[in-house]
Amino acid sequence: xxxxxxxxxxxxxxxxxxxxxxxxxxxxxxxxxxxxxxxxxxxxxxxxxxxxxxxxxxxxxxxxxxxxxxxxxxxxxxxxxxxxxxxxxxxxxxxxxxxxxxxxxxxxxxxxxxxxxxxxxxxxxxxxxxxxxxxxxxxxxxxxxxxxxxxxxxxxxxxxxxxxxxxxxxxxxxxxxxxxxxxxxxxxxxxxxxxxxxxxxxxxxxxxxxxxxxxxxxxxxxxxxxxxxxxxxxxxx
Numbered sequence: 001x002x003x004x005x006x007x008x009x010x011x012x013x014x015x016x017x018x019x020x021x022x023x024x025x026x027x028x029x030x031x032x033x034x035x036x037x038x039x040x041x042x043x044x045x046x047x048x049x050x051x052x053x054x055x056x057x058x059x060x061x062x063x064x065x066x067x068x069x070x071x072x073x074x075x076x077x078x079x080x081x082x083x084x085x086x087x088x089x090x091x092x093x094x095x096x097x098x099x100x101x102x103x104x105x106x107x108x109x110x111x112x113x114x115x116x117x118x119x120x121x122x123x124x125x126x127x128x129x130x131x132x133x134x135x136x137x138x139x140x141x142x143x144x145x146x147x148x149x150x151x152x153x154x155x156x157x158x159x160x161x162x163x164x165x166x167x168x169x170x171x172x173x174x175x176x177x178x179x180x181x182x183x184x185x186x187x188x189x190x191x192x193x194x195x196x197x198x199x200x201x202x203x204x205x206x207x208x209x210x211x212x213x214x215x216x217x218x219x220x221x222x223x224x225x226x227x228x229x230x231x232x233x234x235x236x237x
Contacts, residue, residue, distance in 0.1 A: 005038050012046035020050050023144065023180060023211060024125035026057025027076060028068050032083040032103055036090045040114045048115035051142070052087060055125040056080045056132070077131045078102060084122065084139040091119035123178070127153075129160050137164035142176035144211070147202065154179065155205050178209040185222040192229040199230070203237035210234075 004022040012020055020042060025035065036052070043050035056076040057063065063070035071079070082100040089098055090110040098105040114120050121141035126132035127149065136143045143161060145154050158177060165172040179202060183195065190198075199210055214222060 005042065008042055008050075009045070012042060012049070018049065020046055021120075021123060022053040024053035024055040024123065026055060026059070026063075027080045027083050028057045028063060028070060032079075032086040033090065033105055033108070035083065036087045037110060039087075039120055040090075040110055040112070043114035043116050043120045044112055050114070050116065051121040051123055053123045053125060053144075054080065054083065075102070077135075081135060081139075084124075084135065087119075087122065088139065121176070123176075127157055129157070133157065133161045134164050134168075136161060136175060137168050137170050140175060142178055142209070144178045144180055147179040147181035147210070151201060151205055154202075154207070158206050176209055177207050178211055179207050180211050180213065183212045183214055183222070183226065184216070185225055192225060192233075195226075195230050196233045199234040200237060203234075 004025060008020045008022070011018060021039075030038070035054075039050055039052045056073070056079075057070070060070050062068075070076075079102050082098075082103050085100070086098055086103065086105065086108065089096075090108045091114065095107055095109060098108055122139060123142040123144055124132065124136045124140040125144040127145050133143070145157055147154070149157075161175070162172045165175070181198070181202075184190065185192065185195065202210055212226070214226075216222060
């Protein structure tokens with residue numbers, strides 16, 4: 001893959017309407033203050049089209065291969081929560097210190113501030129019921145699940161997220177519910193009609209936004225067919 005924020009910066013200059021964000025940045029790869037500054041810069045330069053996609057990281061081989069630290073699951077989730085707290089502080093009027101277990105910032109400087117209000121949406125990726133979904137309820141503007149987990153699992157995860165929202169006093173409907181799906185259109189995959197029906201089933205589960213991945217992105221025809229036949233059909237689901 002290309003490095004995420006470099007590619008998004010290029011896309012910001014080449015597009016006018018596309019929302020721009022990673023799905024998702026592992027918390028281990030950047031110091032939190034630098035990550036928030038990067039997302040803020042992307043938002044400013046794109047005219048307010050950025051979101052912050054973030055998660056606790058999972059690809060241990062990549063981390064070791066690139067020389068990044070890969071602490072325990074417990075530590076990574078602690079780092080993720082502190083990073084979310086830092087993002088909220090940097091995107092506020094509070095320019096002061098942050099003192100956490102893993103991160104210490106003497107000043108949460110962030111000028112210019114993002115154009116998005118109140119800040120770029122925070123999308124937290126992952127399906128863990130006790131940690132990830134609790135963090136979504138406390139800090140997130142959107143969640144993201146793997147569509148291939150199946151309808152039953154996705155429905156269960158939404159129910160669990162709803163309970164976490166109740167526990168923290170957060171309206172469940174404030175959180176955008178997204179899934180990531182893999183699209184293979186063509187003779188070796190699915191037809192546009194089958195894709196539309198799949199999206200209809202997601203909508204029935206309460207999914208509001210489907211993010212799609214095309215493994216054959218070097219072929220333009222599937223992208224053109226998807227844009228011409230699928231997107232208009234599912235826009236009102």
